[in-house]
Every structure is written in structure tokens, then in C-alpha cells.
Amino acid sequence: MSSLDAICDRARGADGLIVALTGAGISAESGIPTFRGEEGYWTVGSEVYRPQQMATNAAYQRMPDDVWQWYLFRRAVCRNAAPNLAHAALARLDQALGERFRLITQNVDGLHLRAGNPLARTYQIHGNIDYQRCGAACCEAMWPLPDDLDVPAAPEQAKSYQLTDATAAVLRCPECGGRSRPHVLWFDECYDEPLFRFESSLKAAAEAALLIVVGTSASTTLPHHVVNLAAEAGAGIIDINIGDNAFGRVADQLANGIALRGPASEHVPAIADRLLA
Ligand code: NAD
Numbered sequence: 110m111s112s113l114d115a116i117c118d119r120a121r122g123a124d125g126l127i128v129a130l131t132g133a134g135i136s137a138e139s140g141i142p143t144f145r146g147e148e149g150y151w152t153v154g155s156e157v158y159r160p161q162q163m164a165t166n167a168a169y170q171r172m173p174d175d176v177w178q179w180y181l182f183r184r185a186v187c188r189n190a191a192p193n194l195a196h197a198a199l200a201r202l203d204q205a206l207g208e209r210f211r212l213i214t215q216n217v218d219g220l221h222l223r224a225g226n227p228l229a230r231t232y233q234i235h236g237n238i239d240y241q242r243c244g245a246a247c248c249e250a251m252w253p254l255p256d257d258l259d260v261p262a263a264p265e266q267a268k269s270y271q272l273t274d275a276t277a278a279v280l281r282c283p284e285c286g287g288r289s290r291p292h293v294l295w296f297d298e299c300y301d302e303p304l305f306r307f308e309s310s311l312k313a314a315a316e317a318a319l320l321i322v323v324g325t326s327a328s329t330t331l332p333h334h335v336v337n338l339a340a341e342a343g344a345g346i347i348d349i350n351i352g353d354n355a356f357g358r359v360a361d362q363l364a365n366g367i368a369l370r371g372p373a374s375e376h377v378p379a380i381a382d383r384l385l386a
């Protein structure tokens with residue numbers, strides 16, 4: 110373990126990339142629930158599903174309308190949310206560091222892009238809930254969901270919400286006319302480069318001088334590769350989380366690492382200030 114100032118000062122003097130890896134925790138203070146709390150549960154008929162069951166291709170194949178309803182509700186929650194101080198601090202780092210900065214996010218909420226991080230340096234490794242693509246993968250195209258979908262954002266209304274014919278009609282692939290699907294990576298699917306920037310993320314991690322991990326429970330595979338590659342490359346690692354997690358333990362064991370416990374909106378701006386001082 111090292112001091113935060115020492116880690117930041119070392120990264121400022123190094124040649125490597127400054128890389129941020131974010132999870133649902135960075136958006137929790139914007140009012141978007143993480144997957145760990147009860148807010149994530151969803152009822153279909155008499156069954157209650159966990160996100161890890163809903164966010165699967167298997168569920169989409171079995172009950173596509175119900176999966177779409179869940180996503181359209183979550184998309185409305187994301188659109189009603191605004192970036193917070195932690196998102197703004199990462200946008201500030203991108204603007205100041207340019208090509209020396211990369212952002213790898215597990216979030217599908219699009220808040221990093223809305224805060225000002227450019228798509229070219231922002232790897233949305235689990236997709237973006239505002240986009241759809243062909244449900245049969247007839248092409249790699251993705252296109253935005255329309256602005257004016259009539260979807261309730263309040264959970265109590267959403268529970269009884271049914272897809273209208275008008276909404277179902279826009280959830281079609283323009284190439285083959287089949288059903289579209291949300292542009293997200295489901296739990297029973299694999300990462301790739303064209304849709305999810307898999308190789309780009311690994312490359313950034315291997316070239317990192319500093320990795321800033323924010324609000325992730327360390328429960329998906331690519332973030333583990335990113336943290337391991339950065340550690341092997343000798344990067345400093347800072348983990349920010351309100352609770353204990355595997356990446357915090359890695360950071361604490363490194364000579365050039367630290368686990369900071371507390372909200373993202375407090376720690377990320379302080380780190381940006383120190384890196385840009
Ligand atoms: P997660 O829900 O598994 O874990 C969230 C982590 O954030 C936890 O470790 C928690 O302790 C921490 N946290 C909560 N509030 C925080 C705060 N204010 N400051 C700092 N840390 C805080 O999320 P995950 O690790 O991103 O992975 C689960 C999957 O959920 C991912 O695939 C992601 O795509 C998806 N997801 C995305 C969103 C979103 O886009 N906002 C929301 C929910 C889930």
C-alpha cells in the first residue's frame with residue numbers, strides 16, 4: 110500500500126496511460142440502482158427474477174417482450190438520471206489528458222458520454238441501453254432507440270406496463286425485419302472487439318501507468334483481466350468503493366496501490382485534482 114498522493118505523482122511523471130474502470134457504483138449517486146440491491150428484481154407473471162436471470166439471451170429467447178419491458182423501464186431510469194461529480198471528474202481527466210486517457214465502463218447507462226467523455230476513448234464493454242441491434246445478429250449495426258417511447262419510469266407503474274403495438278413496431282431490425290434486442294452484453298454471452306471493445310480494453314490495461322477502479326463488485330470477467338494486466342505492467346492501482354471488494358484487496362497488496370473506502374463522488378474528483386494539479 111502507498112499514499113494516494115504518491116501514487117498520483119508517480120503516474121503523472123510516467124509515460125503510460127491513465128485508465129479508469131467503472132461499474133454500477135459510480136452511477137448509484139445519480140439514482141441508478143446497482144445490481145446488488147432489491148431494486149433490481151423484476152416480476153413476470155407470478156415469477157420474481159434477479160437481474161442475473163433477466164439479463165440473459167436465454168430469457169430473451171423465452172420471453173422477449175418481458176425482457177424488452179425490463180430494459181425499456183431501466184432505460185427510462187437512466188435517461189431521467191444526470192451525471193454526478195464522479196462522472197464529471199473523469200470527463201475532466203479525458204479533456205486534459207486526451208490520448209493518454211482511456212475509460213473502460215461496465216455501465217450501460219450512457220452517463221459517461223453525457224458527461225463529455227468521447228466514444229473513441231470510452232469502451233462500453235457491456236453495451237449501451239439506449240441502443241438496439243438485430244436480435245438474430247443478421248448484421249453488426251446498432252441504432253438508437255427513439256426518444257419518444259411511451260414507457261413509465263416509476264417502478265410501480267412499470268410493473269404493470271405492457272409493450273404497446275406502437276413500441277413493438279420500432280423494436281425491429283431494419284435489415285431483416287426481425288425482432289431487435291437491447292445493445293447490451295448478457296450474462297450468457299461473450300465479449301468481442303467490434304461491439305464491446307474487448308481487445309482495446311486489454312491493450313489499454315497493459316499500457317497503463319495508473320488504473321483507477323470505481324464502484325465495481327468485481328463480478329464479471331473482463332474487469333479481472335484489466336486489473337491483472339495493469340498490475341503485471343507495474344501500474345499504480347486505486348480502488349474506490351463504499352464496501353470491500355476483490356479489487357480493493359489487490360490494490361492494498363500492491364506497493365503502488367491503495368483501496369479508498371467511500372463514495373465515488375468524493376474520491377474521484379479529488380484524484381482528478383491531484384493528477385491535474
Ligand atoms: P454491481 O452492482 O455488481 O456492484 C456495484 C458496486 O458499487 C458494489 O461493489 C458497491 O459496493 C459499489 N458502490 C455502490 N455505491 C457506490 C458509491 N456511491 N461509490 C462507490 N462505490 C459504490 O455493479 P458492477 O460491478 O458494475 O457489475 C454488475 C453488472 O451490472 C455489470 O454488467 C453492469 O453492466 C450492470 N449494471 C449497470 C448499471 C448501469 O449502467 N448504471 C446498473 C446496474 C447494473
Ligand code: ZN
Nearest residue numbers: 243247282285
Ligand atoms: Zn436483422
